[in-house]
Amino acid sequence: MNFISRLYTAQKKSRSLLCIGLDTDRKKLPVHLQSKKNGILEFNRRIIEATSEFVCAYKINFAFYESLGKAGWEIIEKTKALVPSRALTIADAKRGDIGNSSSYYADAILNAMGFDAVTVAPYMGKDSVAPFMQWKEKGVFLLALTSNEGAMDFQMKKNGRRKLFEEVVLTSQQWNIRHNLGFVVGATRAKDIHRVRTLAPDIPFLVPGIGSQGGSLKDVVQYGCTNDGFGVLINASRSILYASSGKNFAEAARAEAEKLTNEINSLRKTIFNLRG
Amino acid sequence: MNFISRLYTAQKKSRSLLCIGLDTDRKKLPVHLQSKKNGILEFNRRIIEATSEFVCAYKINFAFYESLGKAGWEIIEKTKALVPSRALTIADAKRGDIGNSSSYYADAILNAMGFDAVTVAPYMGKDSVAPFMQWKEKGVFLLALTSNEGAMDFQMKKNGRRKLFEEVVLTSQQWNIRHNLGFVVGATRAKDIHRVRTLAPDIPFLVPGIGSQGGSLKDVVQYGCTNDGFGVLINASRSILYASSGKNFAEAARAEAEKLTNEINSLRKTIFNLRG
Numbered sequence: 001m002n003f004i005s006r007l008y009t010a011q012k013k014s015r016s017l018l019c020i021g022l023d024t025d026r027k028k029l030p031v032h033l034q035s036k037k038n039g040i041l042e043f044n045r046r047i048i049e050a051t052s053e054f055v056c057a058y059k060i061n062f063a064f065y066e067s068l069g070k071a072g073w074e075i076i077e078k079t080k081a082l083v084p085s086r087a088l089t090i091a092d093a094k095r096g097d098i099g100n101s102s103s104y105y106a107d108a109i110l111n112a113m114g115f116d117a118v119t120v121a122p123y124m125g126k127d128s129v130a131p132f133m134q135w136k137e138k139g140v141f142l143l144a145l146t147s148n149e150g151a152m153d154f155q156m157k158k159n160g161r162r163k164l165f166e167e168v169v170l171t172s173q174q175w176n177i178r179h180n181l182g183f184v185v186g187a188t189r190a191k192d193i194h195r196v197r198t199l200a201p202d203i204p205f206l207v208p209g210i211g212s213q214g215g216s217l218k219d220v221v222q223y224g225c226t227n228d229g230f231g232v233l234i235n236a237s238r239s240i241l242y243a244s245s246g247k248n249f250a251e252a253a254r255a256e257a258e259k260l261t262n263e264i265n266s267l268r269k270t271i272f273n274l275r276g
Numbered sequence: 277m278n279f280i281s282r283l284y285t286a287q288k289k290s291r292s293l294l295c296i297g298l299d300t301d302r303k304k305l306p307v308h309l310q311s312k313k314n315g316i317l318e319f320n321r322r323i324i325e326a327t328s329e330f331v332c333a334y335k336i337n338f339a340f341y342e343s344l345g346k347a348g349w350e351i352i353e354k355t356k357a358l359v360p361s362r363a364l365t366i367a368d369a370k371r372g373d374i375g376n377s378s379s380y381y382a383d384a385i386l387n388a389m390g391f392d393a394v395t396v397a398p399y400m401g402k403d404s405v406a407p408f409m410q411w412k413e414k415g416v417f418l419l420a421l422t423s424n425e426g427a428m429d430f431q432m433k434k435n436g437r438r439k440l441f442e443e444v445v446l447t448s449q450q451w452n453i454r455h456n457l458g459f460v461v462g463a464t465r466a467k468d469i470h471r472v473r474t475l476a477p478d479i480p481f482l483v484p485g486i487g488s489q490g491g492s493l494k495d496v497v498q499y500g501c502t503n504d505g506f507g508v509l510i511n512a513s514r515s516i517l518y519a520s521s522g523k524n525f526a527e528a529a530r531a532e533a534e535k536l537t538n539e540i541n542s543l544r545k546t547i548f549n550l551r552g
Contacts, residue, residue, distance in 0.1 A: 023377070063377035067384040069353065073346035096397060097370050098424040101299070101339035108343040121372060123399045123419055125426020143399055148374040150401020153447055154440065164430065164440065171429055 003117065003139035003180035007204055010056040010088050011230055016261045017268075019057040019090065021208070021237030022047070022079060023064050028242055030249050040068075043249075044079045047241060050250035051257040057088040057116075059206075059235055077113060088116040090206070090233075094143065096121035096128045103131040110138045117141060119184055119206070122168045126175055136178035139204075144169050144196055147186025147209030156192075165192070169199045182206055182233075185224065187215025194223035197231075205232045211239030211260075221267040229272035236260055279393065279415035279456035283480055286332040286364050287506055292537045293544075295333040295366065297484070297513030298323070298355060299340050304518050306525050316344075319525075320355045323517060326526035327533040333364040333392075335482075335511055353389060364392040366482070366509075370419065371408075372397035378407040386414045393417060395460055395482070398444045402451055412454035415480075420445050420472055423462025423485030432468075441468070445475045458482055461500065463491025463510075470499035473507075481508045487515030487536075497543040505548035512536055 001009075011017055024040050033039035048058065060079060065072035083089050095105040095118065109118045110132065117139030120132050132140045145155055145165040155165040162170075169183060185196050187209035196205070205224050209215040217234070224232040240260070244252030268274050277285075287293055300316050309315035324334065336355060341348035359365050371381040371394065385394045386408065393415030396408050408416045421431055421441040431441040438446075445459060461472050463485035472481070481500050485491040493510070500508040516536070520528030544550050 061373075061377055063371075063373055063380040063384075067380040067388065069384070069388060070346040070349035073349050077345065094373050094397075095339075095370070097337075097339055098422065098426075101337055104339040104343040108339075108345070112343065112345060121370070121397045121399050123397050123430060124422050124424060125429030125431070127424050127426040129426075146374065146400050148400060148403050150374075150403040150405075153401030154399060154443060155401070157443060167430060167433060 002136040002178060004204060006116065006137060007056075007088060007139065007233065008230060010086065013086060014054070014056040015265065016054055016056050017230070017232055017234050017264050018055045018257060018261045019059050019206070019233045019235040020047070020051055020055050020240055020257065021059045021061060021092070021235045022241070023061040023237040024241065025064060026068075028245070030245055030247060032247055041075050041078055044075075045082050046250040047253050048079075048082050050254040051240065052084050052087055054254070054257040054261045055087055057090055057233055058083050059090040059092045061092040061237070080113060080115065090141065091115040091118040094119050094121050095132075096124050098124065099127040099131060102128050106131040106134070110135060117182070119143065122172065129172065130175060133175060133178060133180055136180055139180045139182055141182040141184050141206040142168065142172050144183035145185050145189075145192055147188045147213050147215065151186065166195070166199060169196055173200060173203065176203075184208065187220045187234075188213060190216065190219035190223055193220060197223060197226075202226065202231075206235060207232050208235045208237075210234060211236045217263055218267055221264060222271050225268065225272065227272070229268040229274050234264060278412040278454060280480060282392065282413060283332070283364060283415065283509065284506060286362065289362060290330070290332040291541065292330055292332045293506070293508055293510050293540050294331045294533060294537045295335050295482070295509045295511045296323070296327055296331050296516055296533065297335040297337060297368065297511045298517070299337040299513040300517065301340060302344075304521070306521055306523060308523055317351050317354055320351075321358050322526040323529050324355075324358050326530035327516065328360050328363055330530070330533040330537040331363055333366055333509055334359050335366040335368045337368040337513070356389060356391065366417065367391040367394040370395050370397050372400050372404045374400065375403040375407060378404050382407040382410070386411060393458070395419065398448065405448065406451060409451060409454060409456055412456055415456045415458055417458040417460050417482040418444065418448050420459035421461050421465075421468055423464045423489050423491065427462065442471070442475060445472055449476060449479065452479075458509075460484065463496045464489060466492065466495035466499050469496060473499060473502075478502065478507075482511060483508050484511045484513075486510060487512045493539055494543055497540060498547050501544065501548065503548070505544040505550050510540060
């Protein structure tokens with residue numbers, strides 16, 4: 001089964017388009033876990049147990065773990081193992097190198113560590129991305145239009161004909177022979193989400209930037225979803241992980257995840273006339 | 277002392293512009309080391325000991341080590357520790373993420389691990405690069421024009437006014453308030469090396485792509501160097517690491533490094549009329 005089908009299946013079964021980003025910031029752990037030896041792993045375990053019912057995927061942001069050196073690498077592996085098999089795992093690693101090196105990154109993340117998908121940077125072009133796309137059941141979310149300010153510096157720069165993110169979206173679809181390509185499309189600019197969907201009618205989007213970064217959920221559903229009300233994976237991190245800074249952080253995260261999933265689904269029902 | 281001055285000093289003292297890329301491929305280790313428990317670290321130790329006299333820097337390509345999981349992370353740290361202090365250490369990690377995440381990558385690589393410089397991808401713009409540039413003595417080599425085929429896909433795409441790599445080179449120099457910015461400029465297209473040098477007269481280049489990838493050493497020196505015959509850091513990996521696949525690999529690497537450094541210096545003498 002190719003990645004697109006796997007994603008669709010996971011979203012149907014969980015009745016959720018929500019992905020929780022495990023951007024676990026040791027400085028933001030609840031006080032009672034900050035001193036604990038395995039505080040970060042324990043935090044991730046509680047978050048996953050409390051929220052897995054309401055999500056179709058978890059995204060692990062490597063930056064937060066690499067900053068802990070090899071201990072962090074171990075936490076990534078152990079956290080990955082805590083995710084129930086019904087949910088997909090996405091390595092938010094934003095890698096990209098010449099072919100030979102990308103092959104090593106791809107093998108490490110998608111084989112050795114066994115993630116279902118990975119985020120990849122497009123700057124170095126096809127031979128830097130292709131090694132991540134060699135297994136049809138594993139997905140690549142290529143950075144197309146990111147949710148940060150810096151997206152204006154190059155991605156939004158107008159070419160003679162089109163903007164860089166449009167070039168990336170059009171060119172990279174020619175590489176998608178195994179139907180396992182997705183795009184990272186930030187939630188912060190409705191008009192541009194719509195633009196990417198127009199240029200890529202069938203490609204799944206991983207959408208960061210709602211919640212703390214201020215993107216509109218309605219815009220993401222309305223302009224990001226494919227016509228069947230699927231096609232987007234909506235990521236939330238801080239708004240769920242840090243819903244409470246107390247001992248009840250997991251319950252608070254669960255409530256926030258349930259609320260967000262319900263909001264997304266009611267928007268989908270209204271906009272796409274979906275049944276129950 | 278800012279990074280540019282540190283690089284200049286290291287190159288003057290070593291009388292070398294050569295950087296050895298420790299892209300240590302476990303599949304290419306000499307047979308007698310392949311079975312050994314710490315074969316990769318041992319290989320790196322022998323290479324560093326045999327070649328350090330002829331280089332100003334070592335570049336560690338994270339891809340080859342991450343593929344070994346947390347063990348690989350440990351090898352990176354131990355290899356870094358083997359580099360004599362007179363040589364600079366470059367983390368070839370090609371990171372780049374939203375500001376918050378980039379701060380973690382920057383802290384991990386430049387502080388915790390203590391590398392002198394890091395390679396960074398530009399696609400996400402200023403706030404994804406700035407965290408790596410916050411310490412004046414630490415350098416950032418921003419991907420400008422890479423040496424792989426895929427460079428044609430986006431970097432070389434002509435804008436209305438200019439190509440993407442030209443945009444990156446011009447825009448990112450506005451971020452260089454601490455004089456610690458460098459560019460990765462592949463050796464494979466003389467005309468384009470010349471173009472980047474024209475757009476960035478004073479910025480150091482990290483130049484991969486000579487040797488195995490076929491770039492011309494003469495072109496790199498002639499078009500890449502600043503007018504004083506410095507300003508480039510010429511990286512060689514496979515041609516040195518795998519100069520011999522036998523037990524004499526270190527001696528062969530040493531001979532290759534010495535030969536390459538001498539070639540570079542004689543080209544510099546001829547082209548820039550340098551003394552001694």
